[in-house]
Amino acid sequence: MFTNTSHRPFPLPKGPWFMTQTWQEVLFAHWPLSPDSLQSKIPEPLEMDTYNGNAWIGILPFHLTHLRARLLPPIPFVQTFPEINVRTYVTYRGQPGIYFFSLDASHWLTVFGARSFFHLPYHYAHIKIKKKKGYIYYYSQRENNRFEASYQPTSPVFTAAKHSLEYWLSERYRLYTSHKKQLYSLDIHHRPWQLQTADAVFTKNSLAASHQISLPSTTPLLHYAKKQKVFFWPLRRCKLEL
Secondary structure, eight states: OOOOOTTSSSOOOSSOOOEEEEEEEEEEEEEEEOHHHHHTTSOTTOEEOOBTTBEEEEEEEEEEEEEEETTSOOOTTTSOEEEEEEEEEEEETTEEEEEEEEEEESOHHHHHHHHHHHOOOEEEOEEEEEEETTEEEEEEEETTEEEEEEEEEOSOOBOOOTTSHHHHHHOOOEEEEEETTEEEEEEEEOOOOOEEEEEEEEEEEOTTGGGTOOOOSSOOEEEEEEEEEEEEOOOEEEEEEO
16 A cells, blocks of 8 residues: 655554544744753653754644544544644654644544543644635634744745755654653654745744743744645554653
8 A cells, every 4th residue: 555665764564554634734833952952851761853963843733634544434523623733853762753742633522532542742722724815824722822823835845855854854754652651652654745845924832832942033944735644553552661
């Protein structure tokens, strides 16, 4: 089924995938930070992954669609909703992956299921998406955590070259999470990201600050992706106890 896997940093996981979903109109907004400023915020034994000495924090708003389990049709009333996540980049035993500080979604059942069965830090948030004159307007609020931005692509589509910063940030095929001092991982697969450079205006952005992370005042690195279909494998326990 997966004829192209050469873009992956490690082989496909064994066994069948169990869930698929599509991410649409994704904004990748990234800021460089010192590794020391984030290391204490991730669980042991994860280590910060760096590119040219920098750790990176990412904020990704998008619209999730076509959520379904393997061999089943899309789940009614659950298959589509907006989501936004705050993430950084880590390694475990040399394997690169993503660590999420938070994932906000506007669907209660999804939040409950992700927290209960995947030990992911999902939260319910009021999220709205509007489109006007080529821009995507994204609004998210959870208590005092607010994110408001408008963004649009500004270049032709390209595929990131291996070993480039764009590849390092986007081509991630494993996430790590912890629960009750136990580390877990979950593998994913998708085609290489079809990226575009992007323009964005951030009206409000307190998501990183809610995790005591101070974003630098520099302009973030911005990319856009129109659509990506993603396949998920089951959550598995890492061998080493925290």
